[in-house]
Amino acid sequence: MIFGYVRPLYNDETCEKQLKAISEKCQTIYREPHASPKKRHQLEEMLMAIQQGDTIIVERMVALADTTRQLQDILNICEKDSVSIQFCNEAISNNQPLTCTLQQMMKHYIQFQTDVAKQSALIGIANAREHGKTIGRPRKPDVNIQKAISMYHSGNFTLHDIKNETGISKSTLYRSLENSDENR
The missing domain is CATH 3.40.50.1390 (Resolvase, N-terminal catalytic domain)
Known part of the structure; x- marks a missing residue:
């Protein structure tokens, strides 16, 4: 069979x-x-x-x-x-005897390990979602974003100062600035 x-x-x-x-x-x-x-x-x-x-x-x-x-x-x-x-x-x-090089065999092994990791990760994500858990990085509070935008627009603070004060990264600040400009 x-x-x-x-x-x-x-x-x-x-x-x-x-x-x-x-x-x-x-x-x-x-x-x-x-x-x-x-x-x-x-x-x-x-x-x-x-x-x-x-x-x-x-x-x-x-x-x-x-x-x-x-x-x-x-x-x-x-x-x-x-x-x-x-x-x-x-x-x-x-x-059957293998007719591939060690490099080819390692490629198969690495692909298997990669597939196993992807499969496991996606199953874990699906299980977490089923149990109501949020996936990904937690959002920064809007209060901190608004404070970072205000500090930026005041011109009195460096990006480093804004990050230290609010915990908002440069990329998050710029993304928030773009979104606030689009909403105006």
Whole structure:
């Protein structure tokens, strides 16, 4: 059997890219309904279904694993069960000798780590938003901005003085000045 595995990723939330890359090659595709690294029931189900000689196809490494440890564990399971894994994007398989340079292999590894970090960050941001937390740098109070604008227009203060007094940076002050000019 040839199995495929997809799950929502930071740049493919609907799995369209992944499905396009693997659907014609697979007999059965396991599709995770969420991006979370926890409770990946479809992955577990697929790993329970594989038998000797089967093949797993994924679009890229990050679709299959969330950490290098998890990737290694899955590779070990597949090696023990004589199952091959093909990573389409990286053009590598666990049952064929690597025909790439160390530089190319490091590029694949770094891309995997980058994808894992992006995936993790976006999941964290989504969870924070679900719990009502605001994302990003907190806004400066309008009182401080108004005071900084007044100090600037008075001509008696340097930008350094304004920053020390109000906590407003030069870029924030200039952006606020532009906005106040547009509103006039």
